[in-house]
Amino acid sequence: LTQLYRLVIDSVLLQQSHISLTPQQQHYLCRVLRLGSGAKFIVMDGKGQSWLAQLSERDAQLLEPLYNPTELSFPLTLISALPKGNGFEDVIRSCTELGVTTFIPVISTRTLLKPSPHKWERWRKIAQEAAEQSERQVVPTIFEPIPFTQVFSLLDSPADRYIPVARGEYPSLWQQLQNRPPQPVILAIGPEGGWTDTEITEAIAAQFQPVSLGKRILRAITASITAVSLASI
Numbered sequence: 001l002t003q004l005y006r007l008v009i010d011s012v013l014l015q016q017s018h019i020s021l022t023p024q025q026q027h028y029l030c031r032v033l034r035l036g037s038g039a040k041f042i043v044m045d046g047k048g049q050s051w052l053a054q055l056s057e058r059d060a061q062l063l064e065p066l067y068n069p070t071e072l073s074f075p076l077t078l079i080s081a082l083p084k085g086n087g088f089e090d091v092i093r094s095c096t097e098l099g100v101t102t103f104i105p106v107i108s109t110r111t112l113l114k115p116s117p118h119k120w121e122r123w124r125k126i127a128q129e130a131a132e133q134s135e136r137q138v139v140p141t142i143f144e145p146i147p148f149t150q151v152f153s154l155l156d157s158p159a160d161r162y163i164p165v166a167r168g169e170y171p172s173l174w175q176q177l178q179n180r181p182p183q184p185v186i187l188a189i190g191p192e193g194g195w196t197d198t199e200i201t202e203a204i205a206a207q208f209q210p211v212s213l214g215k216r217i218l219r220a221i222t223a224s225i226t227a228v229s230l231a232s233i
């Protein structure tokens with residue numbers, strides 16, 4: 001079951017073995033992931049249950065429930081302001097090993113990098129190799145880079161949302177993650193220059209909680225690995 005892609009579907013829509021896909025889900029499976037009729041993929045309800053599913057012409061069928069020996073029991077999304085150089089490749093490699101299910105690279109106010117269009121294919125290859133290496137069942141999804149301000153409209157499902165901020169008296173992410181139910185988690189790590197105050201305010205308005213990863217100032221790559229490690233236990 002290596003190299004299968006994953007789709008989170010609201011459990012309300014999963015009462016029977018037939019899944020009617022929304023136009024967005026259809027687009028994602030057929031255009032973004034380029035899956036054809038008959039292709040298999042994994043459906044997750046985001047609460048720890050998953051199924052092997054098969055795509056048909058206009059919809060999909062659930063084939064069988066999956067026992068998930070290595071996946072986290074909840075989707076873990078990492079929003080990452082693109083670090084300079086090839087830093088994002090390191091983020092993808094390590095954070096795939098740690099269980100991230102979706103990467104959303106973003107361009108923030110202080111992002112230094114203009115990503116080249118060729119990068120995305122390479123990122124996908126790195127994620128696939130890291131998923132195989134760490135014996136995961138699913139390959140994380142990687143979005144194409146988008147401006148940070150556009151990210152909030154993509155996040156519609158309920159999730160625990162955290163924005164690590166390097167300075168300030170915020171509660172620690174570790175503390176915030178204690179005793180929580182296995183809900184989806186979304187983390188947003190800033191660029192080398194940090195998030196701007198406006199970006200932090202916008203994130204808070206979108207239900208992100210500002211958190212600390214300790215008193216030291218971590219590089220963006222270290223901060224990503226640290227935050228994801230705390231969330232993936």
Ligand code: SAH
Binds near residue numbers: 164165194213
């Ligand atoms: N240049 C900035 C730091 C940026 S570090 C400054 O001096 O303030 C890059 C990103 O890593 C930050 O935007 C934040 O998301 C995360 N980060 C680094 N260290 C952190 C810490 N101690 N607590 C919380 N987040 C941290």
